[in-house]
Amino acid sequence: MNVIDQWHRLATDMDKDALWNLLAEDAAFHSPVVHTPQAGRPLVHGYLMAASAVLGNESFRYVREVVSGNNAVLEFTADIDGISINGVDMIHWNAENKIDDFKVMIRPLKAINLIHQKMAEMLAAQQTASR
Numbered sequence: 001m002n003v004i005d006q007w008h009r010l011a012t013d014m015d016k017d018a019l020w021n022l023l024a025e026d027a028a029f030h031s032p033v034v035h036t037p038q039a040g041r042p043l044v045h046g047y048l049m050a051a052s053a054v055l056g057n058e059s060f061r062y063v064r065e066v067v068s069g070n071n072a073v074l075e076f077t078a079d080i081d082g083i084s085i086n087g088v089d090m091i092h093w094n095a096e097n098k099i100d101d102f103k104v105m106i107r108p109l110k111a112i113n114l115i116h117q118k119m120a121e122m123l124a125a126q127q128t129a130s131r
Contacts, residue, residue: 003093007111008062014052020045024098032087032106033116044102048121051104054115070094075122080118085111 003022010019018089027044027103028037038047055078064075074089094100106112 003070003097004065004067004074004091004097007072007074007091007099009061011052011056011062014049014056015047016049019048022099023048024094025097027098027100027102030090030101030103031086031119032104032112033119034045044099046103046123047119048117053122054084056077056116080114083114085109085115 006022010022023041023044023083025041026039027041028039029044029047030037030045038044054066055082057078059076059079060076061094062074062076066073070093072089072091074091076085076087076089078085086108087104090101090103090105091099092101106115
């Protein structure tokens with residue numbers, strides 16, 4: 001199964017162990033609201049798990065996909081708290097078929113602000129739970 005097929009399966013049913021195994025040790029996550037990339041498998045895993053919890057409702061859908069070589073751009077839509085979210089996941093994977101770069105871009109501004117708030121809450125809850 002290729003990387004994007006694996007990602008699609010995870011996007012609908014986030015299995016934290018399967019996600020961990022899909023990420024490269026040197027993976028980087030680029031958030032739409034955090035200035036610097038989050039580097040390393042543990043941080044990327046945490047961000048993607050939090051994003052899944054925030055965005056992963058019944059309205060989440062990938063609506064367009066462009067794949068070329070080891071790169072993919074997946075456009076998605078979702079509704080949270082009455083706000084329509086439109087975004088893209090830009091994914092790169094290495095020769096070992098492990099995701100090593102994951103960038104999320106979101107629009108409109110109202111959606112970015114909402115995602116920022118909800119992600120901050122989710123990441124804080126993850127930190128509390130891991131203590």
